Amino acid sequence: MSTNPFKQEREKVSFNQEAMAELLYDGPEELQKFRKYQQIFADDPVLKFDPSKIDISRKELFAEYCKKTYRYHELFNQSSNPINKYCGLMFDEPLVGAVHHSMFVPSLQLLADDEQQKRWLQDALQMKIIGCYAQTELAHGSDVQNLQTTSTYDQATDSFILNTPEVGAAKWWVGELGLVANHAIVYAQLIINGQRYGPQPFVVQLRDLKTHKPLPGIDVGDIGPKYGYNSKDNGFLILNNIRIPRTNMLSRYVKVTEKGEFIPAGNPKIVYATMMKVRLGILYEAYYFLAAQLTIATRYSLIRKQFKDENGIERTILDYQTQQDKLLPYMADAYAMAFSFKKTMNMFQENLQRCSKNDFSLLQDLHGLLSAHKSVSTHTTLVGMEKIRQSCGGHGFSSYSGLVGRLKLWYPYSTFEGENTIMLLQTARYLIKKFRKSVRPESRNVLPPQCEYLRDHTLLLSTKCTAEHMREFLLLEPLRKMMRFTACFRVVKAANQLEDQVKIKKMHPKEAFDTAAGSLLCDAATSHTHYYIFNSFFEKIIQVNDESIREVLSKLCALYALTKIVERPDALYEGGHINGEQLKLMREAREQLLIDLRPEAIGLAESWNFHDNTLRSAIGSSKGDVYETLLDWVQNKNPVNKPEVQSALHETIAPIVGKVNAPRL
Amino acid sequence: MSTNPFKQEREKVSFNQEAMAELLYDGPEELQKFRKYQQIFADDPVLKFDPSKIDISRKELFAEYCKKTYRYHELFNQSSNPINKYCGLMFDEPLVGAVHHSMFVPSLQLLADDEQQKRWLQDALQMKIIGCYAQTELAHGSDVQNLQTTSTYDQATDSFILNTPEVGAAKWWVGELGLVANHAIVYAQLIINGQRYGPQPFVVQLRDLKTHKPLPGIDVGDIGPKYGYNSKDNGFLILNNIRIPRTNMLSRYVKVTEKGEFIPAGNPKIVYATMMKVRLGILYEAYYFLAAQLTIATRYSLIRKQFKDENGIERTILDYQTQQDKLLPYMADAYAMAFSFKKTMNMFQENLQRCSKNDFSLLQDLHGLLSAHKSVSTHTTLVGMEKIRQSCGGHGFSSYSGLVGRLKLWYPYSTFEGENTIMLLQTARYLIKKFRKSVRPESRNVLPPQCEYLRDHTLLLSTKCTAEHMREFLLLEPLRKMMRFTACFRVVKAANQLEDQVKIKKMHPKEAFDTAAGSLLCDAATSHTHYYIFNSFFEKIIQVNDESIREVLSKLCALYALTKIVERPDALYEGGHINGEQLKLMREAREQLLIDLRPEAIGLAESWNFHDNTLRSAIGSSKGDVYETLLDWVQNKNPVNKPEVQSALHETIAPIVGKVNAPRL
Missing domain, CATH: 2.40.110.10 (Butyryl-CoA Dehydrogenase, subunit A, domain 2)
Known part of the structure; x- marks a missing residue:
């Protein structure tokens, strides 16, 4: 009986993991439901993951998913209950009838x-x-x-x-x-x-x-x-x-x-209000998919060792700063997106209620929020998933990693339910409208909460960051100010660019929007969304009672902000909010967070509570048996290794062997 | 007889496209060879692209590539001539025996x-x-x-x-x-x-x-x-x-x-010197793959129209700034990487010659250059290819776009022949060594040309950009200074960080390198490589006689630099080289370049001279018949649409139809 290789790592985690899980799943009831749901799939011979089915053609794939769909209906009686929200996590392909x-x-x-x-x-x-x-x-x-x-x-x-x-x-x-x-x-x-x-x-x-x-x-x-x-x-x-x-x-x-x-x-607006649910569901999948990949990669990075350290002992790859930098910032994204989803979900439901009473006052704001939110979330998850699979080196490239199937499933998300650039531009158009309202005395006080930063934009954009020590950049309040400044700066900049094109270059407003301001408009919508996500995360943290959880979430939230800032500090610099020295301190603060969060990594990953069957990974299971499982799947689940296939394939190569000097035709 | 839809666009191109092609292919001879080579594939029934073979299982794929390999040998007598360098461009999978x-x-x-x-x-x-x-x-x-x-x-x-x-x-x-x-x-x-x-x-x-x-x-x-x-x-x-x-x-x-x-x-060093050829080959493929995707996406973006403009006419999507911003910067990358490849190739050959005479003086420098160059190039191409496929919306997601097969073929490049992060760190280690040499009077004058900027790093890092007008940022000399500053700043910063960890935090140098400086080290190697690539491009432009070509290449080269700078301007702030206003001007200069290069897009793409058969794309052919070709392939080349397949598949769905209320088991 060998001990689980993660035992020591799990003991290092500082926070109550069950409490964290309940926070992610809005209470113990939903968490138990998720666990039970996953267990049903793991136990069912038709629904459970089978690595031998990865390498099949479209025709076989289609037949396979027909079988799964039938079984799914048998178990869950799908027609009366719409597809369960967790269903998309359970397979590498959508069910028939989705x-x-x-x-x-x-x-x-x-x-x-x-x-x-x-x-x-x-x-x-x-x-x-x-x-x-x-x-x-x-x-x-x-x-x-x-x-x-x-x-x-x-x-x-x-x-x-x-x-x-x-x-x-x-x-x-x-x-x-x-x-x-x-x-x-x-x-x-x-x-x-x-x-x-x-x-x-x-x-x-x-x-x-x-x-x-x-x-x-x-x-x-x-x-x-x-x-x-x-x-x-x-x-x-x-x-x-x-x-x-x-x-x-x-x-x-x-x-x-x-x-x-x-x-x-x-009024068909209620139709639109209801159909926004599809876009909302994407936000939900965005953080779940990312979290599943992170669970796999975090575990793998604790098993995989590479190169010897100063004492001649092989170093676990998660102890390399470069590896931490590939995974932990996306962990921050996954948590941040989870909490911002919940806030957006509430707004969606509030809107639906109002619409049913013929009150469409929230519809435009929800649309303005959801469009860029869909774009930013799906993009973050796509880029993150690709970086995460690269972080697992060769084994991340194998379909048996479990990373590949989920990545493939994610590709269309940039395009469907609203092409991502167009989604950003829709929110940008909304923000420009709000900005124009904010400069008119009669309308400046009716801005929705998520745009209130535009109200006093002149004042806001004249502020300067006063922090002088690295420690100050670990606090959420100064980071919030920077996220806010960035969003505001970019909206104002895009609005000014549009105005200049129209007034100075005499462009038609539509021409200016399409041909001369697109990049700035996309930046504005992106930063607005980052600020919204950060804020939702921050608000959630304030409500948490458990100190150990509040502490680790605060670090994640700071890492979220610092990563966005360090990746694109140009607005803060252009707007004169920070100087070069402060940027340096922020980078150092970020490095400090990687060190602080390193021992929490497995706890943060496992709080998501993915069942091994859901992860579908040879390299990311809870048991840590990476190499044994890879070898088992390769030897016993890989259809190409069946003796009859090997023989058949040998026939196809026989004409090449020893005959490459055949005369030219 | 309908006219080619690209006719007008091609007439707008300002430069001599044949001369540009000869520049890319080092003369008319190689260009003709490439054209002829591609034509052989297009004419051969076994080797030519067949869209009906995209959707096949691994076993079928393997058999298919055995056939292609045999035919390839017949035609090219591969055993006596190693695989032609263009071969990797011709298929979505490698040949058997590669x-x-x-x-x-x-x-x-x-x-x-x-x-x-x-x-x-x-x-x-x-x-x-x-x-x-x-x-x-x-x-x-x-x-x-x-x-x-x-x-x-x-x-x-x-x-x-x-x-x-x-x-x-x-x-x-x-x-x-x-x-x-x-x-x-x-x-x-x-x-x-x-x-x-x-x-x-x-x-x-x-x-x-x-x-x-x-x-x-x-x-x-x-x-x-x-x-x-x-x-x-x-x-x-x-x-x-x-x-x-x-x-x-x-x-x-x-x-x-x-x-x-x-x-x-x-001395086995000659072995290493020779085997570096494999890594060199990757640099070559990096820009060819990117260029092929750009050819497809540029053409598609000229055919695709979306939303009406201010006059009620549908706008060609390449006229949107957001679309230009997705394609043109990667066009700059492709050209820049092509010219830097040639320079690196010369160094490789010089080294091989020297090694054969037992002179290994260039080996370390070549290794220091190639490692990060492999990483930066493969990364640029991967990120670019993904952005390019997204730029084609839904049709970019279809395998018939031709974009998907080449993307899949590219995925392992981040990992094989040297994992990309490790490659960056190897160059970083080399740069740190050179930096340490540069601070010792006895060795500071023996720095290789690509590291000479380290010699007077104190002086260099005290310089400030003096440009005050947008136009100045379209000139290559000030941009060169910024690329140089950035590389130097990052190497010095990483070196200082290492020293601080060792001296102040008493870390072992190995521990400092692995756990406390990885991100800065990777940044240093990346910026060093960007500067090298930029410089190679710049040097090439100076040698060009044809004014129209020099002009368009200068714009591309400026776009290359401005994109790198605007994406990661932090070193320039932190080092006090630029102020916020200058950053704003650089962004404006970059926008100006997008406008200037827009009419050159098709010329820049088609100078690569890809044959339609090589592109394997329904949406990117030279004829511009996007929708007709898509429909043709879907109706006539998609195996899933054969009547017998349709019937068989219907049998598999029959059990679901109308039976979803079956009682639970």
């Missing part, structure tokens, strides 16, 4: 009128009809208003004719369209009597419910292999003057009468 | 004595024996001195006994070991009469030449799926007290006599 449940069903619930819900909703919930959400086209993604698919009302037959007028108008990227869906909600430009009414949603049946063959006039299929997400059948759809009943236009908020009148009905 | 030709054969040529060369070399050249290079172990990679495999001399039988004493000592990651190789050069700790002589190379036969079955005592196989490079059979090897003749130790530089005497023979 898009149906997250997009098609909610769209019916929100956009269909009562009659239409009767027609489709129950069948959809039971997956008798499986639907997809066909919005994006080959030549148009973010710019929804310019979609080219048309839906022309034909009064004679009381129906719409849906058509794809050109190659670029083919629906594209639509999840679950390629193989699975038999229905779609198709967004098309509504045309009545030659007049356009913008993109509207139409329910279109795509495939025969019995044979699953495409219906006449429907050209549909999978759009091919991708960077990740390869079990998912993103598809294309070409509509050749398909005819659907008038009542197939989803009509809770807009109706077309038999006579071809277009009638808006109610 | 490691055999780049590592095994050269090792025999360099390390085997005359007798041994007679035994193995001709067979190896004809691939009758296929070999691999078994150095890395499961628990030891970078730290070669600590490898655990043993080779114990047994005088009684005049043989060595090779053994894997523990799990962690299994050979691991060895390219072409998993399936292909029948021989290996195994590095093992030589033990004679209980005394250790460090790791030495031994030729071990692994598999039967007829049956290809592993020989007794040899446990060998593939190490499983990876992040990329999945056609390559990286393998493991466990040796169970294998016996090999004494004459199987490669003996050009060390011999063991029958009596067990260990005799060094000659």
